[in-house]
Amino acid sequence: MFLIPRTRSPYPTEFREHIIALARSGRSVESLAREFEPCAATIHLWFKEAQQDSGERDDGVTSAEREELKRLRRENKVLRQERDILSKAAAWFAQGEIPSSRSSGS
Template structure:
């Protein structure tokens, strides 16, 4: 099983982004610090999206909203399924709909 580590602190990420913007390469920073060069490239790209410099993906705020909306949709679907099952149960109990197993 792969080992996971705690996310890097926001201040550390910002420091890496600032160093890249100051002229350091992600490869040099990866040798000096723990994150990989690709991770640093990803942080810089996301910071540029958040600042409006790039338009090839979602900003952090958009990504958070998408996550919230997906969670909300999952909850609404679950509630809908529960209500549909409850409605079917009440219909069978009141005799307005025959049981699924009946031969009629």
């Protein structure tokens, strides 16, 4: 799998929290987007995530749930790979073939 590197690092948590606090105080997302670098869609996403994390919204997963889901998906992938390897090894041993040194004489 080829991963495309990020062009820049994500915004620091403190910056996000500052933008969210400004939005909560009544500033419009569009004015924040003009004044600061993130686009309005990004700020809307941050605000929605903050509301979900604080329990103000229940129409999505919290950050903790999202992290747990990512961790479980990674773990599930590893377990599938291990299962596939064990399945292939079991099938190979079930055939009764035991590796031995073969002599070149016939």
